[in-house]
Amino acid sequence: MGKTKILIVDDHRVVIEGIKSALSVYPDLEIVGEALNGHQAIKKVKSLSPDIVIMDISMPDLNGIDATLQIKKMEPNIKIIIFTMYSNREYIIDLYKAGISSYILKKEPMSELVNAIKAVESGGTFFSGVASEVLFNYVKELDEAKEPKLTDEFETLSLREREVFQGLAEGKSVKEIAEILGISRKTVETHKYNIMEKLHAQNVTDLTKLAIRKGIIQI
């Protein structure tokens, strides 16, 4: 078991230096290279074959997300640890899907990064704190999505959309609905369009059929 080879990727020299000094106390970790953006990272991965890549998200030229996708395609066995300021759900989920092994926030203690490296070098993953919360909720949502929908599309209509829906189903014209609700015709047209999109309706007859089914209007 040789040393674990690590490539550090961050567009800030100071951060790279900081990581290096923090990891310097661990003799079995070897920093084999540094890169300042996604393109350099890919080149260094090819030339240095590291075991682990510690990478930031926002970098010029090629950002961390796109770089992750490309590196994973090239070398599926490389472990990628994201080290970033951002705790946004969108980033965490997208990167998780791209195949990262860990997501560490820069504001966390360095010991977290070290724990991540330890967990990851033997093939595991390491998600803690915010990242684990986000992923936990995400998996829960995926599960719920697989179940048959308890709410139908009609529930996605806003209050005003429901009012317009009723008017249309009752056979009122856009002009009449606008007058009754006290809004402009253009607004009613927009609502009508959105309603048809949400309910997958081709025409007003479809709306009327749905309204009858839901008991909103009587024949």
Next chain:
Amino acid sequence: MDYKNKTKAELISVIKRLEKQLTLLKKDNSLQEKKDSLIENGTKFYTLVESANDAIFLLKGEIFIDCNTKTVEIFGLKSKKDIVGKAPYYFSPERQPDGRLSRDKALEFIFAARKGIPQFFEWQHCKQDRTPFDTEVSLNRLPPPHEDVIIAIVRDITERKRAEENLRSLNTRLMEEHRQRKLLSKRLIQLLESHNRKISMDLHDHIGQTLVTLKIDLDLIADRVKSPDTSLKLVIEKAKAKTIQAIEDIEKISHGLRPSMLDTLGLLPSLRDLFEEVKKQTNIEIHFFTRDIPKRFDPEKELTIFRVVQEGLTNVIKHSRAKNCFVNLIKKDNSIVLSVEDDGVGFKANGKLGASKGKIPLGLIFMKERVIQLNGEFSIESRVGGGVHLFAEIPI
């Protein structure tokens, strides 16, 4: 009649006959009426023609036979005598502005009028001293039995043409100014966004990252300090906490100025991220519906849509006391349609845009301008029952 040899009786009967005729004539008022009305009409007509503010004259064949006083004034004549007997194209330049010979063109019009078709056209005339001036001419032939006479009305339109020209040049200036304003507005928006972007990046890159390394150093120090020096450890922990707080604050400011996620992930993830933030900070539930929105498109349009949603949500949070907010983002033919609707208190029921004091929130005026810059449409309405509906459509 030889009255000397008539008998007295015969004379009396003649006188009686004459008396009868005289009485009859006196009783025949209609003749007098006809004469009166003729004189009256003639006077009316004469007054009409003479007091008209346009030149009116009569043409018989190809020459003037009479004119009104205004003709003398308009054509700069000394008296009516100067015009009578002359041909109409005499008081015109040799050629009209379209290059045709006045003589030929004039004869065409006169000929058509004489056939019974009323003529109405613009014409360049000349005064007595040969200065040209612009006019409007109408030719009509008189009813039978005088069909060979044409009545011509000539109006001096020099003033009108001058006014038209002024209007035209004013309009051109106005259009140019408008174009420049629109350009300025566009530049200002771009400047503002790039300014924000620069500050955002500076904050994140310089200060943010430096704070990170500061925290890393503090971590190192904390490791080196062996217990039992707990008071020192406490100081270091406090220092780390402050640093972390500073890092978070910087990120918040930087993100508020310009979300970098727009560049890295695109519009939809950035909007979902925005809604996450709102969910954390308020009790408002956001219902987000999209269809067919391309993953990436024109960055300027992506940014503008983001800003409009951001501003719309800000207003919902600040003013509406809403519980629900519905955001629809749909691709429709060649444009993207956005609507943001809340169930809050709305604003003035007259449907016009206004916040609590009746003034349009500046942020929304700004959004309208940005949308219009992209050739889009923007409107805001408030329902009678409450709630606000923001609508924007941007072509892509």
